[in-house]
Amino acid sequence: MSLSIILGTAWVLAATGVALLPLRRQYAPGLALLILAPMLILFIGYEHGVLPGLLALAAFVSMFRNPLRYLWGRATGRGRESAE
Template identity: 70%
Template sequence: MMLLWACIAWVLAATCVAMLPMRRQYVPGVALLIAAPVLILWIGFAVAWWAGLLALAAFVSMFRNPLRYFWAKARGQNPQLPPELRS
């Protein structure tokens, strides 16, 4: 039951962050990005491995742009931010 409430809280938090202006989405978005793998592993262990894979697919789909950015940074490239995020 705790897993269900944690997932509901994450979805509601993600929805609230999505309604923020783009400049204000960065910090809470990173927090959600860090919390998601914990929930995905929890789902995989508590429910089934295939449910964890479905959750991972949904996560990668939602966070594809930040994941691309962090992947490029990890490889030593200098990716460009969208104009609305530049200072």
């Protein structure tokens, strides 16, 4: 197995572990996973091609859709209303 797939698997297991934590304890590790994900997705795409990279991106967006929606709303000036 390639290094990118091993790291991706570790990332998924870590994200699953963070999801099992109480909500107030999810912020710091969840933010770290959110920051690491784009680098990992690019690494997967670099080692395996565009299609696996796009599949990894789709999985990431699916897992983090609410935080990404909130951050997009903040970036575009809509604030909290766009996250609901």
